[in-house]
Amino acid sequence: MKRNLPLVFAFVVGLVVFLSEFIPHNPFGQITETLENWFMIVSSFAILLGQISLVRANVTRVAERSHNWQYYLAGLVSFTLMVAVGLLWGMEQTPGIFGQGEKIAAFISAKPFDYIFEFSYIPLASTMFALLAFYIASAAYRAFIIRNFESNLLMITAVIVILGRTSFATALTGWVPASLKLLHLPELTDFIMQYPNTAAQRAIMISAALGVIGSSLRIILGIERSYLGGGK
Amino acid sequence: MNSASRIQVERRIVFLLLLVAVALPIIFPLGLKTQGTPLTRKAYDMVDETPEGSVVVISFDYDPSTVTELQPMAIALIEHAWKRKQKIVATALWPQGSQMADMAFRDVQEKFGNTKVYGEDYVNLGYKVGGMVIIQAMGRNLKSVYPTDMSNTPYSEIPMLSGIRTLKDIAYVFSLSAGDPGLKDWVMTAKDKYNVPVAGGTTAVSTPGFLPYVNDQKQLYGLLGGLKGAAEYELLLEYEGSASLNMNPQSVAHILILVLIAIGNIKAYRKRKAAPAAEEVSNG
Numbered sequence: 001m002k003r004n005l006p007l008v009f010a011f012v013v014g015l016v017v018f019l020s021e022f023i024p025h026n027p028f029g030q031i032t033e034t035l036e037n038w039f040m041i042v043s044s045f046a047i048l049l050g051q052i053s054l055v056r057a058n059v060t061r062v063a064e065r066s067h068n069w070q071y072y073l074a075g076l077v078s079f080t081l082m083v084a085v086g087l088l089w090g091m092e093q094t095p096g097i098f099g100q101g102e103k104i105a106a107f108i109s110a111k112p113f114d115y116i117f118e119f120s121y122i123p124l125a126s127t128m129f130a131l132l133a134f135y136i137a138s139a140a141y142r143a144f145i146i147r148n149f150e151s152n153l154l155m156i157t158a159v160i161v162i163l164g165r166t167s168f169a170t171a172l173t174g175w176v177p178a179s180l181k182l183l184h185l186p187e188l189t190d191f192i193m194q195y196p197n198t199a200a201q202r203a204i205m206i207s208a209a210l211g212v213i214g215s216s217l218r219i220i221l222g223i224e225r226s227y228l229g230g231g232k
Numbered sequence: 233m234n235s236a237s238r239i240q241v242e243r244r245i246v247f248l249l250l251l252v253a254v255a256l257p258i259i260f261p262l263g264l265k266t267q268g269t270p271l272t273r274k275a276y277d278m279v280d281e282t283p284e285g286s287v288v289v290i291s292f293d294y295d296p297s298t299v300t301e302l303q304p305m306a307i308a309l310i311e312h313a314w315k316r317k318q319k320i321v322a323t324a325l326w327p328q329g330s331q332m333a334d335m336a337f338r339d340v341q342e343k344f345g346n347t348k349v350y351g352e353d354y355v356n357l358g359y360k361v362g363g364m365v366i367i368q369a370m371g372r373n374l375k376s377v378y379p380t381d382m383s384n385t386p387y388s389e390i391p392m393l394s395g396i397r398t399l400k401d402i403a404y405v406f407s408l409s410a411g412d413p414g415l416k417d418w419v420m421t422a423k424d425k426y427n428v429p430v431a432g433g434t435t436a437v438s439t440p441g442f443l444p445y446v447n448d449q450k451q452l453y454g455l456l457g458g459l460k461g462a463a464e465y466e467l468l469l470e471y472e473g474s475a476s477l478n479m480n481p482q483s484v485a486h487i488l489i490l491v492l493i494a495i496g497n498i499k500a501y502r503k504r505k506a507a508p509a510a511e512e513v514s515n516g
Contacts, residue, residue: 033369
């Protein structure tokens with residue numbers, strides 16, 4: 001019963017939503033609308049569940065003094081701080097328990113939540129993303145080596161696209177006559193992106209879509225049960 | 233020096249070179265100009281050709297990690313829409329998108345001398361969890377998805393939304409997207425299901441994946457790809473914003489990466505050439 005009930009739910013809901021795409025009349029439209037509302041409510045609770053899970057996992061690691069426990073503690077402190085200032089004074093236009101916090105906002109030029117968000121979180125998050133550039137540069141130096149025909153082709157294409165995406169591209173091939181416009185680096189880059197790249201992307205997308213249809217059918221028909229958890 | 237420590241030293245040299253390559257053009261701007269592409273032009277034309285007074289949606293489907301690429305797009309778009317006297321509804325499929333929207337509105341408001349009125353010229357409806365399902369629900373009834381805006385003002389009391397019942401009443405959707413949920417969901421639902429024109433801006437790394445949607449069916453009206461796309465949009469609006477300025481360090485970094493690839497290949501070639509010779513010597 002414990003396992004069969006979710007399977008029946010998945011089958012019925014999957015079938016109804018699937019049919020509603022082909023029959024845009026009531027009761028299908030109404031049922032789908034209700035299911036969408038349920039989805040939004042359940043998703044909202046998933047966020048809460050995620051937060052509880054985050055706190056539990058971090059507290060456990062700090063309590064057990066596991067490897068690098070200091071980072072988990074930093075995560076917990078940051079999380080608590082943001083929740084606290086958000087609850088007390090709100091964010092942007094939204095008021096908190098203590099209202100809009102005008103006094104603090106006058107002192108630090110923004111609400112505490114927005115201040116921390118703008119001057120701590122944004123620079124930190126951007127820095128994390130920017131670090132990728134260093135790894136890409138290092139990886140390109142070591143991995144982009146010509147070994148055979150395919151890697152040669154890949155490298156030539158990469159060189160054209162990388163150059164074509166820079167502001168130097170126009171200057172480098174600006175002297176090429178208009179009759180040979182395709183040899184202008186920006187034009188050549190656009191050609192590569194628009195034709196060979198798009199063709200390959202379409203093939204990938206169609207394959208992925210077929211995969212999604214297959215796995216969706218497996219879930220609706222109860223063949224794929226891993227989402228139920230519990231091992232098997 | 234053994235092989236492992238040589239690799240470590242090489243890595244550090246690469247990191248240092250990249251740091252210099254990025255820092256120098258920021259300190260001493262090169263003044264390089266970006267050339268426009270048709271994809272950006274199409275997105276620009278969609279905004280430009282939309283009649284005055286239309287209500288449009290800009291969806292902030294990203295967070296601060298991609299702010300360098302996507303925030304300049306947001307600023308340029310808001311500026312363009314306001315120049316065309318369009319009314320902007322900001323939504324977010326990512327939790328921090330609503331803050332990104334507020335920041336972008338604040339920046340552009342300064343350019344317009346704070347003349348744009350909240351609720352009449354723009355509104356921030358905030359973040360909703362659910363991705364594609366949210367867009368589907370918006371196609372049925374916007375008010376049920378967003379009963380209030382970010383400042384808890386009821387939907388019915390927001391003047392610019394008085395005639396807006398569903399997504400079909402929106403002139404176009406522009407999604408600034410850093411991943412999933414994002415632009416793909418808008419294309420598959422807003423465009424394919426409700427036939428609302430959709431354009432988008434994405435990080436450079438995900439742009440190739442969206443090119444198939446720019447087709448004759450106009451699943452995507454246009455596409456801004458990464459920082460370059462944002463710089464091109466700024467160029468079309470005839471101003472030099474952060475994207476145009478940041479194109480300089482990005483371009484120099486790209487050139488450095490090409491030089492590093494060339495050095496890596498020369499090294500590999502010399503190593504390959506030396507290997508048979510060493511083998512011959514060892515064989516006597």
